[in-house]
Amino acid sequence: MKIALNWLKRYIDIRETTSELSDILTFSGIEVEGITELKAMPETVITAKIVFAEPLPKSDHLKICKVSIGSYQLQDSSILDDDGLLQIVCGAPNCASGQMAILALPGTDLGEVKIQSAKLRGVVSHGMLCSEKELGISDDHSGIIVLPEDVCPGLSPNSLYELPDTIFELEITPNRGDLLGYIGIARDLSASLDRELRLPIVNSVPSESDQIGIKLKIDNPELCYRYTARVFDGIEVKPSPLWLKVLLTKAGLRPINNIVDITNYVMLCTGHPLHAFDYELLDREHEGDKWPSIIVRTAEQNEKIKALDGKEYSLREIDLVIADGKKASAIAGVMGGELSGISADTKKIVLESAAFNQTAVRKTSYFHKISTDSSYRFERGVSPQVTDEVSELATSLIVELSSPSEVSPVIDCNYWMNKPMVLGIRPCRFEEIIGYKLSDEEIRTYLERLGLKFIQYGTWIEGQIEDISKVHCHHLEEAKAGKKEFTEAPDCIHSHYYKIPYRRLDLTREIDLIEELARLAGYDRVPHKTAISAVMDQHAYITTNKVEDYLVSRGFFETLSFSFTDPAGISKLEIDTTDVLNLINPQSSNQSVMRNTLLPSLLDNAAYNINRGEKHLKLFESAKTYHKAGAGIREIPSICAIVTGNHKEEHWSVKNEPVSFYHIKGIVSQLCELLGINIEQSAVSKDYLINSTGLSYKHNDIELAYFGKLRPDIAERFSIDTLTLKQDLWVIELKMSELIEVSRNRALTYTDLPRYPSVTRNLSFLLPLQHSYADLSKETLACDPELIEELSVFDEYRSKQIPSGYRSVSIHLFLRDKQKTLTEERIEQVVESVVKKLQEKLQIIMR
Amino acid sequence: MQSELKQMLSEAAGAIANCRTANDILNTRAQYLGKKSFLNSLYGRLKELSSEERPAFGALINEARTELETKLSAKEQELKASAWEAKQNTDMDLSLPGLYASRGSLHPIKVIRREIDRIFISMGFEIAEGFEIEDEFHNFDALNTPQDHPSRNLADTFYLENGMLLRTQTSTVQIRVMESHKPPIRIISPGRCYRNDKPDPSHSPVFHQVEALVVDKGISMSDLTDTLQNFATLMFGKGVKTRIRPHFFPFTEPSAEMDISCVVCKGAGCRMCKHSGWLEMGGAGMVDPNVFKAVGIDPEIYSGFAFGLGIDRITLLKYGIPDMRILFENDLRMLKQFRGESL
Numbered sequence A: 001m002k003i004a005l006n007w008l009k010r011y012i013d014i015r016e017t018t019s020e021l022s023d024i025l026t027f028s029g030i031e032v033e034g035i036t037e038l039k040a041m042p043e044t045v046i047t048a049k050i051v052f053a054e055p056l057p058k059s060d061h062l063k064i065c066k067v068s069i070g071s072y073q074l075q076d077s078s079i080l081d082d083d084g085l086l087q088i089v090c091g092a093p094n095c096a097s098g099q100m101a102i103l104a105l106p107g108t109d110l111g112e113v114k115i116q117s118a119k120l121r122g123v124v125s126h127g128m129l130c131s132e133k134e135l136g137i138s139d140d141h142s143g144i145i146v147l148p149e150d151v152c153p154g155l156s157p158n159s160l161y162e163l164p165d166t167i168f169e170l171e172i173t174p175n176r177g178d179l180l181g182y183i184g185i186a187r188d189l190s191a192s193l194d195r196e197l198r199l200p201i202v203n204s205v206p207s208e209s210d211q212i213g214i215k216l217k218i219d220n221p222e223l224c225y226r227y228t229a230r231v232f233d234g235i236e237v238k239p240s241p242l243w244l245k246v247l248l249t250k251a252g253l254r255p256i257n258n259i260v261d262i263t264n265y266v267m268l269c270t271g272h273p274l275h276a277f278d279y280e281l282l283d284r285e286h287e288g289d290k291w292p293s294i295i296v297r298t299a300e301q302n303e304k305i306k307a308l309d310g311k312e313y314s315l316r317e318i319d320l321v322i323a324d325g326k327k328a329s330a331i332a333g334v335m336g337g338e339l340s341g342i343s344a345d346t347k348k349i350v351l352e353s354a355a356f357n358q359t360a361v362r363k364t365s366y367f368h369k370i371s372t373d374s375s376y377r378f379e380r381g382v383s384p385q386v387t388d389e390v391s392e393l394a395t396s397l398i399v400e401l402s403s404p405s406e407v408s409p410v411i412d413c414n415y416w417m418n419k420p421m422v423l424g425i426r427p428c429r430f431e432e433i434i435g436y437k438l439s440d441e442e443i444r445t446y447l448e449r450l451g452l453k454f455i456q457y458g459t460w461i462e463g464q465i466e467d468i469s470k471v472h473c474h475h476l477e478e479a480k481a482g483k484k485e486f487t488e489a490p491d492c493i494h495s496h497y498y499k500i501p502y503r504r505l506d507l508t509r510e511i512d513l514i515e516e517l518a519r520l521a522g523y524d525r526v527p528h529k530t531a532i533s534a535v536m537d538q539h540a541y542i543t544t545n546k547v548e549d550y551l552v553s554r555g556f557f558e559t560l561s562f563s564f565t566d567p568a569g570i571s572k573l574e575i576d577t578t579d580v581l582n583l584i585n586p587q588s589s590n591q592s593v594m595r596n597t598l599l600p601s602l603l604d605n606a607a608y609n610i611n612r613g614e615k616h617l618k619l620f621e622s623a624k625t626y627h628k629a630g631a632g633i634r635e636i637p638s639i640c641a642i643v644t645g646n647h648k649e650e651h652w653s654v655k656n657e658p659v660s661f662y663h664i665k666g667i668v669s670q671l672c673e674l675l676g677i678n679i680e681q682s683a684v685s686k687d688y689l690i691n692s693t694g695l696s697y698k699h700n701d702i703e704l705a706y707f708g709k710l711r712p713d714i715a716e717r718f719s720i721d722t723l724t725l726k727q728d729l730w731v732i733e734l735k736m737s738e739l740i741e742v743s744r745n746r747a748l749t750y751t752d753l754p755r756y757p758s759v760t761r762n763l764s765f766l767l768p769l770q771h772s773y774a775d776l777s778k779e780t781l782a783c784d785p786e787l788i789e790e791l792s793v794f795d796e797y798r799s800k801q802i803p804s805g806y807r808s809v810s811i812h813l814f815l816r817d818k819q820k821t822l823t824e825e826r827i828e829q830v831v832e833s834v835v836k837k838l839q840e841k842l843q844i845i846m847r
Numbered sequence B: 001m002q003s004e005l006k007q008m009l010s011e012a013a014g015a016i017a018n019c020r021t022a023n024d025i026l027n028t029r030a031q032y033l034g035k036k037s038f039l040n041s042l043y044g045r046l047k048e049l050s051s052e053e054r055p056a057f058g059a060l061i062n063e064a065r066t067e068l069e070t071k072l073s074a075k076e077q078e079l080k081a082s083a084w085e086a087k088q089n090t091d092m093d094l095s096l097p098g099l100y101a102s103r104g105s106l107h108p109i110k111v112i113r114r115e116i117d118r119i120f121i122s123m124g125f126e127i128a129e130g131f132e133i134e135d136e137f138h139n140f141d142a143l144n145t146p147q148d149h150p151s152r153n154l155a156d157t158f159y160l161e162n163g164m165l166l167r168t169q170t171s172t173v174q175i176r177v178m179e180s181h182k183p184p185i186r187i188i189s190p191g192r193c194y195r196n197d198k199p200d201p202s203h204s205p206v207f208h209q210v211e212a213l214v215v216d217k218g219i220s221m222s223d224l225t226d227t228l229q230n231f232a233t234l235m236f237g238k239g240v241k242t243r244i245r246p247h248f249f250p251f252t253e254p255s256a257e258m259d260i261s262c263v264v265c266k267g268a269g270c271r272m273c274k275h276s277g278w279l280e281m282g283g284a285g286m287v288d289p290n291v292f293k294a295v296g297i298d299p300e301i302y303s304g305f306a307f308g309l310g311i312d313r314i315t316l317l318k319y320g321i322p323d324m325r326i327l328f329e330n331d332l333r334m335l336k337q338f339r340g341e342s343l
């Protein structure tokens, strides 16, 4: 629903800024979905009278106009003609002599257009006559704005249009039918801001006339609770005054004529939809009836009605209609019929103000796929209490704007039991549900601001109170005696009782009142009960699990060994033992120190399994290692893995191969990539590994991981004879503390998909042995970083056919331009430049 | 003309039947239906006929065209089908094994540990890491253990050269967390513990425990039994019963032993539960006010419960592993059985 701030201000003072008001609305449960600022028109946009307009020769639609700008002082008065008029060329079909229009003078900046004096078809035009779209008031650009004739030329139209203004797009929850009008919003704001609500003053129009009337009957009181009708004779159907048009336009409705606009205006004000019928098109029920009829009844099966949208609907027996004496004239609460619609010739009308069953309206609207401003409101509930008041408001406007000669008395058919709802609320229940205490005072203040009427204190009775005397208890006496705190009595729960205003159809239970209180007091008052103590290092936990799961997915088995080990085992690795912690009371000498490396246990496990015939092993352990660190102790999370034997499990269709450097490099590099870590690689150097058989992975000089081949002599010390096995034994060490820290706070951001295709080109050449793939990659990418996206090796070999000192390398080059599709010519250029550069820098020989 | 048409049709039928490739089809179609085909030329010759004869013959030509189209597309389909059918290897041995991705497994203790983590996380717990090498204060003093308590003996506890010791239970983490964090606290802490026990079917000097600790206002023993029951239900399934029995621990008051109904015999009595119908799960209790005082939490404002569960014991139970020592042997044949238990 769209609400214009200036209109809202008629009902309540608003001193807040747009964003403050937006917050207040949103946090009281009325979500602001959008805000549109309607700017004031520039000073050079003024009212202007079209003194005459005539077609421009040799043009089928342009008109040449002379306009008067009254006493407006032009900066450059030389553009006025001898009669003191401005010449404007206008293309609008509705432009005519005598109209009062809105003119944008030369120099006006309308955002999309800048107005300048210009020649059109050789005729000078000093400005532009504007449509609503050009001024940003609406999307209408079917013609220029035509203002009422009594407007003076040369003035700013801002006051006519109440500009500047702010339009709020509000989302009203389905339970709050009472908010579907300006007054409803103002009323709710008056409760949350504790500010006065100014209701419109309605001058009632009494009538005793027996000259006009209608025969009114409700056949289905369960579907139509109340119907208030009024008949007007001698009305004049004409365009609405500007102020009314402006209000409707800002709320997103199109002005039609004064009668339809009044019903829409009253609906926007009160949230109560109205309808007007052309009286003379309504039939009498019986031949001799004095008046035509309005009968609220369910439709006959397949009864047809042509609605105002021009479509014919075939109704069902459950659809409610407003019929005259013979036929359906409107689908009740949903849409009027075309036949009885208001036209320019209409002289006599019936004004309907009714309350329909919300479920019935919803079913009809849903089934026939008609959704209107009217059905939208009836579906959410409209109070039968006020049909007469709303009718009165519309009547006063009809009298004012269409000067009827005769107005009938109010004809009211009312089946509504006007019995106020009385509900109780327990302050202690509020605290139980919402989590904090509200005083009696606060509860009363908030609810009374919403228009609930406090009746008394009493003991608790659930549901609607039929007989208020039943809730009497000692609280009543204590309250009368002026006590603020009540003494507790057994079997008596302190409660408040309130009369619910008729318009709040949604307040039927204690919990509804609790919700209103929580809303008005502000959800920000709801206390937080327990804060998480944030003991857990989520990232460390997740990363450790991720690495373990990754290794499992790459074929590794997790082992688990004792934390204490044989000091001899550590010595076999020839690594430093000065940080090793000794146990005072070990169970045996081979479990006498806390391990500072996981490797000896893994090698023991490997030996154990090899002895049992399992030669192909991928094992890891994820555990802490323990280190003396000065006077203190460090426990370091580590993951160590060993690999030996074949790369894959045996399978009849696969030619197996022993694990190679590139297999292990793939495992470790991919892991770093999965953790999102940028790494630098260098040849590994560890005493127990064969030099340069593996890699060390670093990030900013911090070592994260390394791998390499275990020295066969060391393997033998652990009873693994790699030479007899004819297998290498690879060791992978993952430094979990470092991996966790380096990958912390990494956030993945989605990259937009490329819009243009990539192109692949292949290059085969001989590369001198002293140059690495890394060199090749670096030089190639540097050639044209904008276009060369990636390169990949698809073949590499050395053989006797190749000149000594060289190897053969073949690469895919992936090229892509982010802005456009690459041309063949450009591709050739890039490839050529790559070849040239590689020849210069790396001395490649093309094949 | 009619007989010419007939002859053309039978000739075309032969040509279509002789098609061997998609290209043959193309050529045949051009020959008999193309612009220069005999059939097409017949349209031009219609004017040779009288106006009475024309419609009937026109219909004949169209019929012939349809017949040829149908035959050609049928032949085309036939050729396509035989082309891919020929490529299929029909003498495949369907019983030879398929190709598996090489895949390892987590250690069964890790499998259970992760499952316990998940269950407690689903109940709103956090996981706290603790030290395995501890001082006497955190392992004993702060946990209200008397100076002369037998658990402090060398025969029960491993000591290190620098006076530190290997924690004998994860309860040490309680103290660490309460020292550094204000209530409310809702944590579990799984990890290795150490006791100087000789390895046997149900003991190991290195074992795994998970400690749970909840500290807040208004925490009662019923929160303890509630959490225990929810954990047991999620871990062992619906129908498992839990109970607590009075016991003594220095750091809880009141203290309890926790039992669950035997998951093997469902409480009827078996060898596993020593015919009692119940299995011991670990110790529990309300945090002793002295423990709160040692970490600076006011026991008048806060209360809490703690319990410890044996992860290894649950692992043995869940998988029917008969001997704890099997868990630490890391035999590949054992580990391979747990491939399906890893995520």
Ligand SMILES: [Zn+2]
Binding pocket: B262, B263, B264, B265, B266, B267, B268, B269, B270, B271, B272, B273, B274, B275, B277, B278
């Ligand atoms: Zn049993």
